Structure formats: C-alpha cells, structure tokens
Amino acid sequence: MDNHISKVMVITDFTVHQLGILNRMCEHLDHHSISYVIYDKTVANPTSDDVEEAKNLYLSSNCQALIGFGGGSSMDCAKAVGARLARPKKPLSKMEGILKIWKKLPLLICVLAIARTGSETTLAAVIVDSKTRHKYAINDFNLIPDYAVLDPKPTLSLPPFITACTGMDALTHAIEAYIGNLTTKKTRAYALKATKLIFENIYKVYEDGNDLEARSNMLDAAYYAGHAFTVSYVGYVHAIAHPLGGKYNIAHGLANATLLDVVLKQYGESVYKKLYEMALYCGICNANDSYKVGAERFIEQITLMKKYFGISSIFSELKNRIYTNWLFTQIMKPIHYIQFQFYGV
Ligand SMILES: [Fe+2]
Incomplete structure (x- = not known):
C-alpha cells in the first residue's frame, strides 16, 4: 500500500x-x-x-x-x-x-x-x-x-450454499462470455479454463470448505471468467437475473444459478456448437458426438449441479410461484430484439 x-x-x-x-x-x-x-x-x-x-x-x-x-x-x-x-x-x-x-x-x-x-x-x-x-x-x-x-x-469460512451459488455465478460468467458474439481467442481460452476449473472443483469446495487447493482453483476460475466477460460481456442469464435482483432482492449468484440451464436451453441450436466445444474441453462429451448431443450433455451437467446443491428452478419471491421456464419464455421475446446487453457482474 x-x-x-x-x-x-x-x-x-x-x-x-x-x-x-x-x-x-x-x-x-x-x-x-x-x-x-x-x-x-x-x-x-x-x-x-x-x-x-x-x-x-x-x-x-x-x-x-x-x-x-x-x-x-x-x-x-x-x-x-x-x-x-x-x-x-x-x-x-x-x-x-x-x-x-x-x-x-x-x-x-x-x-x-x-x-x-x-x-x-x-x-x-x-x-x-x-x-x-x-x-x-x-x-x-x-x-x-x-x-x-x-x-x-478468507473463503474457507464460506457456507456451502453460498459457495455453490457464487461458484455457479462464476460459471455463468464463463459460459456467457464464451457463447456471446464478441469473443476473442484470449477470452474464449479464459472462459474454457474457468469452466473446466469450476466443474472440477465446485463439488469439492461444497463438500469440504477447507479444501485450500480447490478453493484456490475456484478463485482462479472466477478471475479467468471475470477477464473473459470484461471483454466479451455476459448474456441473457444476467439480463434476467439483474432485474430480479433489483426488484425482489434475489441474491445475484442464486438468481444466475437458478436460471442458467433454463436459459441455455432456450438459446436452442444457436449455441449447440459452442456448448459442444465447452463440453468437449471439460470432458463431458466425446469428439464423435454431435453438437446437439454435446450441448445437451453440458446443460444436463448444470441441471445436475443445481440439484446437488439444492437449487430449484423456482423463484419463491415471485407471486404464485411462477416457474422459471414460464418466466423466461415471457421475457425472451422482447430480449431477442436487444442485440447487446452491457451489464456488469
Ligand atoms: Fe454475475
């Protein structure tokens, strides 16, 4: 100093x-x-x-x-x-x-x-x-x-659920940076590295908060993902999570974790190739798999991750317990016309 x-x-x-x-x-x-x-x-x-x-x-x-x-x-x-x-x-x-x-x-x-x-x-x-x-x-x-x-x-004392939600927020940063249209070779490399580190370490830090090596890897992942999205930006998951945070004070990490797999499914075939590449890099699919199969396996791993951490697809803060799927289909249409979302974390 x-x-x-x-x-x-x-x-x-x-x-x-x-x-x-x-x-x-x-x-x-x-x-x-x-x-x-x-x-x-x-x-x-x-x-x-x-x-x-x-x-x-x-x-x-x-x-x-x-x-x-x-x-x-x-x-x-x-x-x-x-x-x-x-x-x-x-x-x-x-x-x-x-x-x-x-x-x-x-x-x-x-x-x-x-x-x-x-x-x-x-x-x-x-x-x-x-x-x-x-x-x-x-x-x-x-x-x-x-x-x-x-x-x-300092992260050793973090409770498991916060560890999981914040880790999935970093995962969202990496994925959204990778699948967007403003990527560079460097940001794609950072995003892939972050994603693989998170898949390899998030369960470890959830189960054993004192695993210093895994905690360190998660910090590195968050750092790489941060670098990636600073240049390549985030996407529709954050575009929906931010107003939910503003209106209902839903914690940012939880909002993104809840939305991530749901929103990725809604992207459809436009992101199959990129999600396949991420899945292949992380060892989730094989080179012989189709883009569609790779993407579906990648999203499935996120859904399984959510379930493991006890994160549902429902925002209890919303009246009538509106399912996220429904919410997203309502919001997605106007968002399709927004070519560029400039959001922070
Ligand atoms: Fe974020």
Whole structure:
C-alpha cells in the first residue's frame, strides 16, 4: 500500500464481518499502523443509499483509500463509493452507462473472499436505485481496481450454499462470455479454463470448505471468467437475473444459478456448437458426438449441479410461484430484439 496512506475504509457485508473473515487482514493493517473503519452494511444487491452512507462515513472518517472485501456486492459498493468521491457533484444515477466518470478514484483494492465475481478485474459496478429499484451498471475504466487480492484463505469460512451459488455465478460468467458474439481467442481460452476449473472443483469446495487447493482453483476460475466477460460481456442469464435482483432482492449468484440451464436451453441450436466445444474441453462429451448431443450433455451437467446443491428452478419471491421456464419464455421475446446487453457482474 502507498506509504502516505494511514487510514482506509473497508467495505464488506455483515455476514463476512460476523464470520471473522476480515480478521487476518485487519491484523496486517494493525501491524503496519494503518487504521481503518469498516462499513459492513452492504446488501446482496447494493443500493444507492448504501453507497451514499458509506461515502459519508469515508469522508467523516478522513479515509484515504478503499478496500472492497468479500463478494461482488461489496466490491461494486466500494467502486461506486469511489466514483462518488471522484465525482461528488454527480449522482450515481447520472453515471449509468459507459464512461461517465472520467476521473481517477481513490486507491481501490479488492480482496476476493467469495469465488465468483470477477468484479475485482472489471470496469463495472452494478447498483440498485433505492427509490425505483432500477438496477443498472456503471462502466468506466477508472472503476478497475488498482489491486486485486486472490487469497483462498478468507473463503474457507464460506457456507456451502453460498459457495455453490457464487461458484455457479462464476460459471455463468464463463459460459456467457464464451457463447456471446464478441469473443476473442484470449477470452474464449479464459472462459474454457474457468469452466473446466469450476466443474472440477465446485463439488469439492461444497463438500469440504477447507479444501485450500480447490478453493484456490475456484478463485482462479472466477478471475479467468471475470477477464473473459470484461471483454466479451455476459448474456441473457444476467439480463434476467439483474432485474430480479433489483426488484425482489434475489441474491445475484442464486438468481444466475437458478436460471442458467433454463436459459441455455432456450438459446436452442444457436449455441449447440459452442456448448459442444465447452463440453468437449471439460470432458463431458466425446469428439464423435454431435453438437446437439454435446450441448445437451453440458446443460444436463448444470441441471445436475443445481440439484446437488439444492437449487430449484423456482423463484419463491415471485407471486404464485411462477416457474422459471414460464418466466423466461415471457421475457425472451422482447430480449431477442436487444442485440447487446452491457451489464456488469
Ligand atoms: Fe454475475
């Protein structure tokens, strides 16, 4: 950390704070005589009110740098606080879209304690407007953190269900980056690597949270997937998950995990070849299989994964317990006309 910094603000959520996951980092800060204030009120889908509250605490405490600690919500909240500090006269709602900040943020460090987000590498922060519940992305190169810390030890305390949902969010990042129309050779390679790592390690971390090697592999996977979708973007799974998160406060990882196989089926033959390639790379199908068979086996593995983790295809938050399949077919038609969705994590 820069020598002139003597006080930092740590932005995290209540669960991460209560589980004591911050302790090791705080000990290091104490050791280096860096004082800190902790904002632990970040919620699953961080709101504009959260950001304002944290920003005011930052200013009243005379902090000099931001540490987003935990999952994507904490990192997005830290990024948005940084944006408001850089642009104090510009409300968050005016930053929606692309390149609306254009000013350097305070030093921003992201410590990944949940293997999913990729937010530690991206230029995006996703925020929910507190009044309207509109969920939107702010995208600016100044939001890319100065430092990203990938340390598996903080993730050891994560409960299995959160581990599963956040891991499936990272899987969604990788798959959507791969099947989209804006891929590059590099992002395809990152997406494949991330997907294989997740299939190989997500059950291990679910069954044994203390498996340090598997935890480390999941962090690497989230990082590769984050790189992939930063360039190649995400797709319809996120396009549906984001408004569900904004409107019903459904946790982002759970929303994506619930939707992933359902939405992939709805893509139909347009993604058979790409899903076949992913299945082949991960050892889920054989080279002799047709594209259709490879794609179906790939999706089937995701469905089995969901069942194993106890993730259903129903959003209980929705009235009348509307099945996701129905929801998707209703939403899919208008979405077909949207050629390009620019969303963050
Ligand atoms: Fe995501």
